[in-house]
Amino acid sequence: MREYLLTLCITAAVTYLLTGPVRKFAIVAGAMPEIRARDVHREPTPRLGGIAMFFGLCAGLLVADHLTNLGEVFDSNEPRALLSGAALIWLIGVLDDKFEIDALVKLGGQLIAAGVMVMQGLTMLWLPVPGVGQVLLTSWQGNLLTIALVLITINAVNFVDGLDGLAAGMVCIAATAFFMHAYRIWYGYGLEAAAPAALFAALLMGMCLGFLPHNMHPARIFMGDSGSMLIGLVLAAGAISITGQVDPDAMGLFAGSEKEAVHQTVPVYMPLLLPLTIIAVPAADLVLAVVRRTWRGQSPFAADRGHLHHRLLEIGHSHSRAVLIMYFWSALIAFGALAYSVNEASMWVALGVAALSAVGLVLLLLPRFTPRAPRWAEAFVPPRYRRRVSAGPREDGVRTEGEPGAEGAEPPARVTVGVAGANGATAVGERSRFGGRGGGEREKATSTRT
Numbered sequence: 462m463r464e465y466l467l468t469l470c471i472t473a474a475v476t477y478l479l480t481g482p483v484r485k486f487a488i489v490a491g492a493m494p495e496i497r498a499r500d501v502h503r504e505p506t507p508r509l510g511g512i513a514m515f516f517g518l519c520a521g522l523l524v525a526d527h528l529t530n531l532g533e534v535f536d537s538n539e540p541r542a543l544l545s546g547a548a549l550i551w552l553i554g555v556l557d558d559k560f561e562i563d564a565l566v567k568l569g570g571q572l573i574a575a576g577v578m579v580m581q582g583l584t585m586l587w588l589p590v591p592g593v594g595q596v597l598l599t600s601w602q603g604n605l606l607t608i609a610l611v612l613i614t615i616n617a618v619n620f621v622d623g624l625d626g627l628a629a630g631m632v633c634i635a636a637t638a639f640f641m642h643a644y645r646i647w648y649g650y651g652l653e654a655a656a657p658a659a660l661f662a663a664l665l666m667g668m669c670l671g672f673l674p675h676n677m678h679p680a681r682i683f684m685g686d687s688g689s690m691l692i693g694l695v696l697a698a699g700a701i702s703i704t705g706q707v708d709p710d711a712m713g714l715f716a717g718s719e720k721e722a723v724h725q726t727v728p729v730y731m732p733l734l735l736p737l738t739i740i741a742v743p744a745a746d747l748v749l750a751v752v753r754r755t756w757r758g759q760s761p762f763a764a765d766r767g768h769l770h771h772r773l774l775e776i777g778h779s780h781s782r783a784v785l786i787m788y789f790w791s792a793l794i795a796f797g798a799l800a801y802s803v804n805e806a807s808m809w810v811a812l813g814v815a816a817l818s819a820v821g822l823v824l825l826l827l828p829r830f831t832p833r834a835p836r837w838a839e840a841f842v843p844p845r846y847r848r849r850v851s852a853g854p855r856e857d858g859v860r861t862e863g864e865p866g867a868e869g870a871e872p873p874a875r876v877t878v879g880v881a882g883a884n885g886a887t888a889v890g891e892r893s894r895f896g897g898r899g900g901g902e903r904e905k906a907t908s909t910r911t
Contacts, residue, residue, distance in 0.1 A: 462644075464525070464528045464529070464530055464531045465531070465640075465644070465659065465660070465663045466663075466732070467524065467528070468521050468524055468531065468663050468664065469521075469619070469663045469666055469667040469670075470526045470658065470667065471521055471667070471722065472517045472518065472521030472663075472664050472666075472667025472668055472671065473517070473667040473668070473671035474512055474671065475513075475516060475517040475520040475521075475671065476513050476517030476631045476668050476670075476671025476672050477513075477671040477672070477674060477675075479511040479513035479516055479517065480510060480671070480672060480675045480687050481675070483509055483510065483513045483682070484507050484510075484675070484681060484682040485577075486509070486512075486568045487507035487510075487558075488507050489684065490509070490559065491559070491656050492507055492509045492558050492559050492685075493505040493506065493507050493508070493510045496812055499626060503815065506681070506682065506683055507683070508558040508559075508680050508682070508683045508684070508685030508687070509558050509559075509656075509682075509684070509685055510672055510675070510676065510682045510683055510684035510685060510687070510688045511551060511554050511555065511558070511684050511685055511687025511688030511690075511691050512551075512555065512687060512688070513671070514668045514671075514672055514686070514688045514691055515547065515548075515551045515691060515693065516567055516683065516688075517667060517671055518544075518547060518664055518668055518691070518695070519544070521663075521664045521667055521668075522664065524546060525540075525660060525664075527744050528871065529655070531660060533653070533656070534656050534660055535656050537582070537657065538581050538582040538583070539582065539583050539657040539698075539702055540660070541581060542577070542578045542581035542583035542698075543578065543581060543583065543661060545577050545578065545693065545699045546574040546575065546577050546578040546611075546694055546698070547574075547579060547691055547694055549573060549574040549577060550570065550571065550574040550615070550690045550691055550694050550705075551690075551691050553566075553567060553570035553571075553574075553683075553690070553693060554685060554686040554687030554688065554689070554690045555685075555687045556645065557685070557686045558685035558686055558687050558689070561907065567686070567690075567837060571611070571612055571615055571616075571690070572612070573609065573613035574611070574694065575608040575612065575694075576608065576742045577602045577609065578607070578611070578701075579604050579607050582747055583607070583698060583701060584604055584607045584701065585598060585604050585606050585607050585610075585701055585703065585704060586598060586603055587733035588606075592721035594623075596679065607701055609625050610697055610701060611694060611697045611701070612699065613697075613747075614693045614694070614696055614697035614700070614839055615690050615694055615748045616693070616747055617693065617746070618631075618632060618689050618690070618692060618693035618696070619689045619690055619693060620747045621687060621746055622684065622688075622689040622782060623676035624678070624787075625676055625677060625679060625680035625784070626673055626676045626677040626678060626784055627682065627784050627787055628684065628688075628689050628692070629667070629669040629673050629676055629688075629692070630673060630784065630787075630788050630805075631787060631788065631791045631842065632665065632669050632692045632693075632696060633665075633669035633670060633673070634788060634791050634792045634795060635664055635696060635791065635795055636662045636663075636666045636669065636696065636699075637662075637663040637666060638792075638796050638798075638799050639658070639661055639662045639696070639699055639700070639795075640659055640662035640804065641799060642657040642703075642799055643659035643662055643699065643703050644830065645653050645657045646703065647659055649703065654703075655702075655703050657702045657704040658699045658700075658703035661695055661698055661702065662697035662699050665692060665695045665696060665699070668691075668692060668695070669692065671749075672684060672688070672744075678781055678784065700795070705861075718814075721864060726883060757819070759894075772824075773786060773787075777867065782827075786821070786824055786825060789821055790821055792817065793814065793817050793821060797810070797813075797814040797817075800813075800814075803862065806843065822855040857879065869895060894905070
């Protein structure tokens with residue numbers, strides 16, 4: 462565990478320290494595209510954050526290669542296959558961040574990167590099926606399934622990269638759950654074949670944790686496709702490694718009745734389900750986007766403003782709250798599946814997931830409830846929970862809520878001072894109860910990326 466933690470910390474430190482210089486390089490290189498129709502951030506923000514993440518990955522692999530226990534992982538071809546595929550997908554992402562290459566060209570690059578990993582041995586050899594056991598895959602079946610999983614995971618992560626800190630945070634949550642599962646298989650059952658998957662998850666956590674401080678709202682840099690496709694590929698590589706490389710027969714669980722075998726082999730086929738639960742939210746967003754665009758007669762790759770995070774902003778959530786809600790649901794699904802793999806017969810797991818799901822629904826619908834604090838408590842709550850009254854102008858240019866001087870009028874709940882700018886604009890405007898600016902400016906004022 463100490464070696465995994467050391468690898469994680471080195472990866473996070475290198476990513477964090479390189480992100481600042483990479484941001485300056487992106488500004489100089491002109492990797493700051495103009496605001497597009499689907500964007501919700503107001504100012505051009507540099508991309509190419511994936512450069513720092515890729516070098517963090519390389520540093521983590523280099524350190525792990527020189528450690529006593531993790532060094533044995535490099536006796537196999539899996540780390541080499543991961544680095545080869547990651548380098549290709551990273552180069553394609555860098556080109557897209559700078560030159561906006563065609564979507565079909567990116568898809569072709571993703572196929573090539575997945576094929577390179579398959580050619581070097583990172584592929585699924587068998588498929589554990591509950592109640593059946595180990596199903597041996599033919600060469601073309603394993604390769605096709607591996608490539609499909611890589612493509613789905615890369616594009617799911619790429620689609621969800623729409624708000625500051627969203628993709629990095631969700632993938633970090635996914636990597637944490639996956640690391641706990643892979644380490645349990647390796648340490649609990651003594652299967653060294655699960656060590657590469659645990660290493661990939663530790664590296665992925667380090668990349669995301671190192672980049673998040675620069676990417677949290679308001680973001681100073683975006684990871685771009687060079688980062689989103691990279692972390693998607695690393696996540697897929699870990700899932701493929703532990704699902705298709707760990708021999709279920711080595712765990713000695715296929716014994717007894719069929720019912721007992723199904724329950725006992727949960728840790729075996731859980732790697733097949735865990736990646737799907739981890740990317741459940743991004744995958745749902747991906748499927749909905751494809752259906753929505755196809756229904757409108759558009760290309761499935763045509764970008765729009767209909768993603769899940771856009772819907773959260775539209776119903777009244779602030780940027781930070783929308784990101785936290787997405788975090789919550791990703792963690793609930795991933796760690797709920799992980800808890801089930803540890804103790805699938807416990808009723809407390811099901812009850813806990815159900816209770817947290819109810820909490821998540823309340824948080825999701827919170828803007829619809831429009832709670833208001835009583836008058837005596839308004840000084841202790843945020844402005845969005847205070848009672849709204851009509852605003853009246855004053856001669857001194859200060860706008861106050863309420864009508865001071867009128868008989869029976871309440872004292873002003875808030876004072877907003879307008880500071881005139883060069884063109885008559887004000888630096889501080891009236892705020893809506895959800896943290897945005899008044900009227901239709903709330904969404905425009907959200908400094909984020911779609």
